[in-house]
Amino acid sequence: MGEHIQERLKNKIERVGVRDEETVVSHGVGECLCCGLLAKQSKVLRDGFLFTIRQCDVCAFQSEAFDKKHDEFALYKSSLANTHITGRVGEPISEKSFSNLDMHAVVLHVNATCNTPCKICFYPDLLPQQDITITAVRNGLKRFTNQQKTVCVFGGEPTIHPKIMHIVKEVKASGNTPELFTNGIKLADMNFLDALIDAGLERVNITVDSFDKEPYERLRSGAWEWKLRLKGLENLGKRNIITKINATIAKGINDHSVSELMDYINEHAYVTELRALALNPTTGALGLEYVPSITELISYMPCFSVEHFTEFRTFQENIQRINHALGFRKPYNTGDAPTLLAKRTSNGLRPLFSVEELRAYNRAMENLNDAAAMTHAIRAFKKNKRFAYARILLGSRFNPCVIERKLQALGIVKITTCAFTTRLNKDGRSDMKVISLLADPKNKDDMIIRVGTVPS
Secondary structure, eight states: OHHHHHHHHHHHHHHHTOOSOOEEEEEEEEEOTTTOSEEEEEEEEETTEEEEEEEOTTTOOEEEEEEEESTTGGGGHHHHTOOSOOSOTTSOOOTHHHHTSOOOEEEEEOOSOOSSOOTTOSOTTSSOSSOOOHHHHHHHHGGGTTOOOEEEEESSOGGGSTTHHHHHHHHHHTTSEEEEEEOSSGGGSHHHHHHHHHHTOOEEEEEOOOSSSHHHHHHSSOGGGHHHHHHHHHHHHHTTOEEEEEEEEOTTTTTTHHHHHHHHHHHOTTEEEEEEEEOOGGGSSSOGGGOOOHHHHHHTSTTOOHHHHHHHHHHHHHHHHHHHHHTSSOOOOOOSSOEEEEEOOTTSOEESSOHHHHHHHHHHHHTOOSHHHHHHHHHHHTTSHHHHHHHHHHHOOSOHHHHHHHHHHTTEEEEEEEOBOOOOOTTSOBOOSOEEEEEETTEEEEEEEEESOBOO
């Protein structure tokens, strides 16, 4: 398995076009992609691209993974300053590595198979090939009982797992919130969707790249799936399921779709989030000329600017710092991706805060040095309802569905842009503060726990 992954990663990096010149950005530790023990990790800049390099002293496995473009490096500066996984090189990742983090999500990988061979899929054979068993799901969720986490039911394509209804039931019964990550094709069948809802499904993360069929011919498996995905999206609205839209954006192919998706979200309250993801170039399906940068992704969004995203990121970090200092709750995971809160209006989605408001809030919060001043400032800020709503979303540990329903009623939408692609870990995810549960290839009724992975 290790040689297979190493060869696959090597081929992908060669497609990106790595050069010799490099600058080391940071050092730390990360999970070895072969043996799973802690390995030396460095982040390196090469020709404007960021790479994650890991060298294992135990099994001698070395990996290089394309990370993200450097042209908007400042948007990610805070995430690069911290290493989420700690420990000694050569040792297993300990439970302490994730027990000290405020992880809101658990990623449950149920299969590696899919019902559509997308041209731009970047990890079709990096996941364990066996379908997860119900016994394994039950055993894996035991340590997260009644923790009100979001459990991301992920694949492959999870809806084609023969026991998907039972899996959703197990997640719900564990006291957590099931969120389905899907291409939406099987949700075109309303009876199938209703069965999932009866099993306890509350949230869906659906991939819709465009309302036009042509992009599906270039990016996915063909125009045949176009109407099925849109029908699945429509059915979610008919059942008022909290829905997040993922859209992979390629320059000159579907960049026009970002504004169209935003207009759709403005008119349909059941959709609470848009994630505009840059095309992953490591698949070789399309060249780097089709990969938009962060600034280009934002330029596709009417009435939004890079300054909105950079100031809002600082805003997130200031709220996190103050909440932690006042002992209200653990620091919230802001993640790598630039995020913004928007509001529905008669003229379309608009930023919840202007750049000027965000700068004023940030200046005020950055000058607070003691608990009394922080408490006074928070009380003053609460008079602005928009600030209070933002603080609830960014800092709360309550059930995410309850929070999202409140924000849904207030007409508030979350917008995220991702210009990085993937770090191509063994389970095909990027390093963020969540836990992944995968089928154990040695024991079909048990699970492997991976720390620091999330669906890209």
